Each structure stands twice: as structure tokens, then as C-alpha cells.
Amino acid sequence: MFDYETLKIIWWLLVGALLIGFAIMDGHDMGVCSLLPFVGKDDEERRVIVNTIGPHWEGNQVWFITAGGAIFAAWPLVYATAFSGFYWALIAVLWALFFRPVGFKYRSMVHNDKWRKSWDWGLFIGSFIPAVVFGVAFGNLFLGVPFSFDKYLVSTYTGSFWALLNPFAILCGLVSATMLIMQGGAFLAHRTVEGIQERTIKLTSISAIVMVVLFVLAGFWVKSLDGYVITNAINTQGLPNPLAKEVTRQTGAWLNNFAQYPLAWIFPALGVLMPIITAVLLKARKTLTAFITSSLAVVSVIMTAGISLFPFVMPSSSDPRSSLTMWDSVSSHLTLMVMFYVVLILLPIVVSYTSWAYSVMRGKVTKAYIKEQEHTLY
Template identity: 65%
Template sequence: MIIDYPTLKIIWWLLVGVLLVGFAIMDGHDMGVGSLLPFVGKGDVERRIVINTVGPHWDGNQVWFITGGGAIFAAWPIVYATAFSGFYWAMLAVLWALFFRPVGFDYRSKIHNATWRSTWDWGLFVGGFVPPVIFGVAFGNLLQGVPFHFDDTLVPYYTGSFWGLLNPFALLCGVVSSAMIIFHGAIYLMHRTEGEVYQRSRMAMMLAGMVLLVTFTAAGLWVQYIPGYAYASVVDFAALPNPLGKEVVREAGAWMANYRSMPLTLLVPALAYLGAIAALLLAMRGRTLTAFVASSLAIVGIIGTAGVSMFPFVMPSSTVPNASLTVWDAVSSHLTLTIMFWATMIFMPIIVVYTSWAYKVMSGKVTAAYIRENEHAAY
């Protein structure tokens, strides 16, 4: 079956979104647990309980992060080149934060020393807290536009600075992202623990849930007054990769245009609210597995809201709007997208099946008795 070029462009916009959502759901609860580690675990045994709730899965879940980055590189190579050069220091901070995770998990319990273990506990906190904040800040900057342009040979040049990324709206988006991940991780901890760790996780869940709802609402109201981006020329849906072959204008309220023209897209932010509220209420009633599903749906809605608001823009340029990268003109060739599509149709179901199997086999509560019985095998 041959899929036409414009349809493939839409499919890959959706698939990249699926990979980002998969990363936020699967690796996100690991990061949420890491962010909560120093606060919900009081003492070595309790902290080992917290760590071992994600111990069997944390490394496997990173496949979503790696696959997402690879998909952006293959499907949107111009976006990859521009973003990774412009956000170089931010991405380097993410990588250095992530380095704490494998080392922290593997070496924390090797030495029976309180200072040693506490140091790695805070390292795991950094590895869980910093990446979601930076990813949220990055999304906040994408909604405002990124200062870059192309020369005559289509080489991208980033003209901003690292500190310029830390503007108020972007920081608010960072809070939304971190609250979302901590909320998700706290619910997972409630599902896998009991006793004092469960109660502290419950308190963290309620606080993070309220912060998420308030900040997501604030960001939604704020974005209505941010100058968005819109096509001023006729859209060539089958255009070959050439980000300079269009005319783009900035105008207030442009990020709301898709909701006005396609009212059904309002279901996406509605899903964010309904999922978050349902997760909060279900978790408070102790229905943690259902609450985890609801918080996963909230993540779908939150990330989906950003994607729907910006569509078809992927990386707008604040300095030269005509250089903005979109779904239509920043993609790979028809052949590349086709090959990648069929490869994804084969391997993504395999990833979903083995991940589901792993979670089913290694489910259940992690208790102090389990830690004592597996003193050397457990993290």
C-alpha cells in the first residue's frame, strides 16, 4: 500500500506525538518517583522501597526517549538540527541529569554508608526532576517562537542564549511539566507501596495535582495573549523540504485558531482536565490503578494540547517567521517516511507487548519484608 506524501506528514506528526506521550507516561512515572525519593522515603529501607518500585523497569522505559529522539532525527531532520543546536546547553543539562540515574540505581546500595546513599538519593532526584522541567521550558519557548534563521544554504543559526530560554512563560510551562510528572509518579508510588510511604505519596499526589491544575489553567490563559504563528500564503501540503518557501505572520490569538476552526479539538484540553481531576479523585479513594490510567490520559491531553495549538508549526522562528519549521516543509522525503512508517508498524507493537508483559510479571507491592529478603539482589 502506497501512502501519499501529505498523509504521511500528518501520520508522522501523530507518531512523534505518540512517542513523546509514551516517554512522558512510561519514563515519566520513573522520573516522578525519583523526584519524590528524598521526601517520601524517611530512612534507608523506605528509600529502597521507593527505588525498587521502578527498579525493574526504569532502564527499559528509556527506549521511548531514545526512539523519540531517533524519530525526530529521521522524520524531521531540519527540526532536529535546529533544535539540538539552539537548545544545546539545555539538552546537555538533560543528559548530565540523566547520567545520575544508571549510576545512582546501580551503585547506591553497594556501600553501607549513610552519606554515600544519601548523595545518590539526591542524584536520583536530579535525574528525575531536571529533565521534565527543561522539557517543559522547551515547550514554553516553542509556543513563543525560537530565535533562529537560515542562511542561503539552509544552514540554521540560533541567535538566542541559554538564559533567554528562562523567560516567565517558559518557566511556568516547566512547572506544569514537573507537576504533571510528579503527580503521575506519586500515583504510581501509591499503587506499589503501603504504610508511611503510601501516605506521604498520597500527600504529594494531592499537592502536585492541585499545582498541575492551577498552572495548566494559567498557561492556557496566558497563551491566548502570546503572538502565535499562522500561514499567510497558500499551504503546499505536498511541498518538498524547504522551510523558506512560505510566508508566515505573527498575530495574537493564532494558537487558538485550530480550536475555532475545528471545535472537536477542544476535546484534547478537556481530556487533560478530566484525566487530572479523575486521577486526583480516584487516587484519594485508593483506586490507584484506575487513577494511574486517568493520569496517563491527562498526560495525553496536556501534551496533545500543545501539539494541537501549534499545528502545523513544529518550531516557529521569532526572528524570521518565514523560516518557521512546519509539518509540511521540515520533513524527510516521501521514501524515508514510508520506510519508517512500516518499520514503526512492526516494532512499536512489539515494544508495547513486551513492556506490558514486564509490568504484569513484576507487579505487586514493594514492602520492607521484600527489601530484607532481597538485601543483595534489590537496588
């Protein structure tokens, strides 16, 4: 149905769509839990907050799992190289994520304030740390990851966990964290009332403005970084072979795609504008619209990063020629085609079910509702 080149482009878009879906859906869960210890003033209010996302958080993990599976299926070289090179960072994310399922399940099993506060902080750790680490990982992609391939395409990673925590990557981690807090805060403001909503709107508005400042700062920083440029002709129909290309590093090259396609500037522009509009809408109590504009901000930020890196997926600082791109790190034509049909069938089912679940369980979560459902809610 599609030639190899077209499928490579389609899967770049599909992986991006899955990452965006994860950031919007599971991202607002993480944002809510990051706000939990600061917005809820007592156990009753914190139960309200937890139950705004309680029915959905497990379903939203599907986006995370599916994105990982899609990278494994579509970009096996990226999956193998990233999961070995970022091993300790991913382990840190996994350890942090352990707090989420046990936190949701255990926090209300014991009627003890210290017990519940401890699990509330566990939910914070399990949400805030992954949000930061995901941004740190993206930041390191712009700097280049220290790996290289030998003639047998066996990768060697020479970096360390602490090297990942460089100033630029930490800045990107803070952009990611404030963005997801904004996303979660917009959702929480829509699902709550009175004091919880007031405090949520205040902290979310601050997070949105901080995110804009950090995003702009990161943009100017990227302009001064050495980007990657492919200097020879690429066989876009060819089989995967990262070593078949020549790559050089040039200062400011990460902005080349924006210079070549000026319309792409709409994404960084929306990445600045949408959080500001979100803050304004929250102040006006237009919470549902604020969640939509916050989601558009998430889309814009991720698309800005994707367009900047295109066609690179995982640049190499050790050997630029070993850099992985969407053209030379993919699976076979048959695999991409089969997986495309799988996504074509399953993705609408996931979206439809998620939409139905949110529609059925819409509305405000209040203290009165929590008291009425004392033995059935988190």
C-alpha cells in the same frame, strides 16, 4: 502505499505518540525519583521506592531514545535546528540524566547512610531537572525560537541559554514537572503500602491540583501571546523548503485550531479534569485507576500543546518565514515510508514486551520483600 501528504500527517502523529509514550512511561520513573527524598523517611523506605521502578526504568528509556531517533529520521531540519539551538539546555538534561544510571547502580553498594542519601538526591536531580527543562523547551516553542535560514537552508541561532529561562517557559516547565510528579506518584501509590503510600498520596494530590492551576494559567497566557499563521497556500505534497511560505504573527493565533475544530477542546478540558479525578481516586485508594487517569492527563496536556502549535513544529521568532512545520521540515517520501514500516514492526514489539514486563513484575513492593531480597535488589 501512502502519498507524501498522508505520510507527513502520520509522522506528526507518530512523533506525538512517542513523546506521549515517553512522558507516560519514563515520566513516571522521573516522578517517582522526584518524590524519593520526600516520601521515603529512612533508607529502607527509600529502597522500597527505588525498587518499584528498578526493573523497568532502563526499558522505559527506549521511548526517549526512539522519540529522538524518530525526530532525526522524520524531521531532520527540526533535529538539526533544535539540537544546535537548545544545545546548552540539552547538555543540562544530559548532565542531569547521568545521575540516574549511576544512582540506581551505586546507591546500595555501600552500607552508609550519607552515601545512599547523596545518591537519592542525585536521582532527584536526574529526574526533576529534565522534567522542568522539557517543559521549558515546549514553552519556548510557543514564544518562537530565535533562528533563521539562509538561501542554502543553513540555520543560524541567535539566542542564549539564559534567554530560554523566561517567565512563560518556566511556567511550562513547572507544568511539566508537576504533571510527571503526579504520574510518578500515582504509580508509586499503586506499588506501595502503609506509610509510603499515605505520604505519596498526599504529595501526589497536591501536585495534581498545582498542575491544574498552572495549566489553566498557561492556557490564559497563551491566549495573549502572538501566535503564528501561514498566509499563503501550502504545497503539502512538496519537497521540504521552509522558505517557500509566508508567515505572520497574530495575538491569540495559537487558539485558532480550537476555534476551527471545537471538538479539540476536549483535550484541554481533560487536562484540567483528569488530574482532579486522579487526586480523588488516590484519596479513595483506587490507585490503578488513578494511574490510568493520570496517564490520560499526560496525553491531554501534550495533545493540547500539539494541536495549538499545528502545523508548526518549531516557530522562528527571528524570521517567521523560517519557521519549521510538519509540511516543510520532513525527510523524503521514501524515508518516511521505510521508517513507517519499521515503526509498524517494532512499536508493537516494544509495547508487548513492556506490557509483559509490567505484568510479570506487578504487585506491591514492601519492606519485608526488600529484606528477603537484600543482596539482589537496588
